[in-house]
Amino acid sequence: IQWYPGHMAKAQKQIKERLKLVDIILEIVDARVPESSINPMIQELGQNKPVLLILNKADMADAQKTQQWIETFKKRGITAIALDAQHKAKLPMIEKVAQEILADKLAKKRAKGIRNPVIRAMCVGVPNVGKSTILNRLMHKNIAVTGNRPGVTKNQQWLKASERFEVLDTPGVLWPKFDDPAVGNKLALTGAISDVVYHADDVVVFALDYFKQFYPNQLRKTYQATDADLEQSSPELIMILTKRLGFKEDYDRFCIKFINDARQGKLGRFTLDPVPAEAKGND
Ligand code: GTP
Structure with a gap:
């Protein structure tokens, strides 16, 4: 739409x-x-x-x-x-x-x-x-x-x-709200905004930053990311994983695959909106 x-x-x-x-x-x-x-x-x-x-x-x-x-x-x-x-x-x-x-x-x-x-x-x-x-x-x-x-x-x-x-x-x-670029990236990753209005590489850099912090095991499991890989910046990680999947230097291909994997649940379960501190209790 x-x-x-x-x-x-x-x-x-x-x-x-x-x-x-x-x-x-x-x-x-x-x-x-x-x-x-x-x-x-x-x-x-x-x-x-x-x-x-x-x-x-x-x-x-x-x-x-x-x-x-x-x-x-x-x-x-x-x-x-x-x-x-x-x-x-x-x-x-x-x-x-x-x-x-x-x-x-x-x-x-x-x-x-x-x-x-x-x-x-x-x-x-x-x-x-x-x-x-x-x-x-x-x-x-x-x-x-x-x-x-x-x-x-x-x-x-x-x-x-x-x-x-x-x-x-x-x-x-309802139309999605776009007051914050992070919101746009989150809605793209989950599929609420259509494929024409976002840049796949921005979405994936955003997502990798988040997954490295909160769901590193899911990156290890899905893409065989190593500890050393996870220490790299997200743009570097895109390059590493693109090669690992055999896509040579076709970074777009990796980014599109990553987004599809996330949308289809292949990256495991995740929540992209951080819970406000007051609700978290003691954890
Ligand atoms: P629009 O017509 O674009 O406004 O979409 P919609 O809100 O009517 O969503 P729709 O029901 O078409 O579902 C979108 C996709 O999500 C479909 O592929 C559904 O099968 C899938 N889906 C819907 N509910 C669930 C759910 O609870 N869990 C999972 N895993 N998938 C769901």
């Missing part, structure tokens, strides 16, 4: 309209970049509707950091859960936590005589975080209800995840 100002304004308006129809916003982020893939605009677009933050692709993230991030968000007043959308069994958790967040609202509806109030939700998130996967998995029964409610276009559909939980069939795609 290319983000032009006009396109962004239109997308924003559409998301805002559709968010009016829901009780809760499911903001999907990538657990490997829980802070960099979040979109602060959502509060404004959703007019302060409750948000459930879903740290998806948790199977690819550093498990300890995911827990620490969930704690961090909790301290910031945001309910977050970890998810691996590939594992269907974990999806009911979304409904359960949504019920908890909306407990007061649901209690009021019950008091008014609505016995089984339905929760309506919409998924939003930057590209490639797993929005469609979650929707597909949620509607495992394939029951869709057409939206014949006020303000809903005729072909707008609600996917019925359960008797009391409906999700709008199309997710809202």
Whole structure:
């Protein structure tokens, strides 16, 4: 997806309209970049509707950091859960936590005589975080209800995840934020920004700096990097590993492979957003 100002304004308006129809916003982020893939605009677009933050692709993230991030968000007043959308069994958790967040609202509806109030939700998130996967998995029964409610276009559909939980069939795609070059590198490495807008070598230098510090064993394991290699600067390390893989001096080829390996989980699990100090406890 290319983000032009006009396109962004239109997308924003559409998301805002559709968010009016829901009780809760499911903001999907990538657990490997829980802070960099979040979109602060959502509060404004959703007019302060409750948000459930879903740290998806948790199977690819550093498990300890995911827990620490969930704690961090909790301290910031945001309910977050970890998810691996590939594992269907974990999806009911979304409904359960949504019920908890909306407990007061649901209690009021019950008091008014609505016995089984339905929760309506919409998924939003930057590209490639797993929005469609979650929707597909949620509607495992394939029951869709057409939206014949006020303000809903005729072909707008609600996917019925359960008797009391409906999700709008199309997710809202948010633009990634680029206020910091490191954020751009992180989003490129995890696949949230498309291949045309970043330089592979910048992304890999950034990633190697980070992996040398936090995940050196994963570089040893995946590329047979030695201790001596890991002491080199990242641009030098790119040259060494390019040769080792038999790519001669085709450094671009190595960089592209590295990015693909990271995106596909071949580099092991990692989290690129450092957890703020206060959540780390004693470790
Ligand atoms: P856009 O249409 O670009 O906005 O993407 P999206 O947010 O709808 O993401 P999509 O569901 O298409 O998923 C992107 C890729 O991530 C796909 O290859 C999915 O199979 C994969 N994926 C989604 N969820 C998970 C997950 O929890 N774990 C892993 N490992 N992969 C996932």
